[in-house]
Amino acid sequence: MDAKYMSALKHQHERVHTLRAQVEGACVDYVDDSTAEHWQALAGAFRGLAEHLDRHFSFEEHEGFLVDVVERMPESAGRVKELREDHDSIRLAFMDWGRVIESSADVAQQSEIARNGINALLETLDEHEKREAALLQEAYLRDAGS
Numbered sequence: 520m521d522a523k524y525m526s527a528l529k530h531q532h533e534r535v536h537t538l539r540a541q542v543e544g545a546c547v548d549y550v551d552d553s554t555a556e557h558w559q560a561l562a563g564a565f566r567g568l569a570e571h572l573d574r575h576f577s578f579e580e581h582e583g584f585l586v587d588v589v590e591r592m593p594e595s596a597g598r599v600k601e602l603r604e605d606h607d608s609i610r611l612a613f614m615d616w617g618r619v620i621e622s623s624a625d626v627a628q629q630s631e632i633a634r635n636g637i638n639a640l641l642e643t644l645d646e647h648e649k650r651e652a653a654l655l656q657e658a659y660l661r662d663a664g665s
């Protein structure tokens with residue numbers, strides 16, 4: 520990948536971390552103080568992360584490093600396939616949770632979402648990004664070192 524792509528990718532990953540932290544923080548705020556304002560803030564942060572992830576995943580998939588990595592390291596094909604499958608399932612999960620968030624009206628349900636539901640989704644996302652970062656390191660460090 521060229522330097523421009525890699526720098527854009529790095530910037531996008533920083534943005535994933537920032538938006539993810541905002542969602543986590545909004546969940547904590549809502550659990551602390553379950554006001555309508557905090558719920559709206561949580562819903563907004565969640566939408567922001569979902570929209571960014573949708574663009575980010577496309578950026579990685581189409582002519583991006585997920586294509587390039589397999590060309591460099593054909594043995595990584597299975598891992599790349601898993602990362603692509605993660606994208607599909609994470610996109611779906613964000614759509615589903617987005618609908619649940621938009622339609623939930625009572626504090627009990629909202630608290631459950633803020634305490635447990637979203638955190639489980641964030642963990643799935645972290646786990647994906649961790650495996651992806653490891654693969655990126657291997658592919659591009661190996662290349663730089665040879």
Ligand SMILES: [Fe+2]
Binds near residue numbers: 579606648
């Ligand atoms: Fe990814």
Ligand SMILES: [Fe+2]
Binds near residue numbers: 532575579648651
């Ligand atoms: Fe990523």
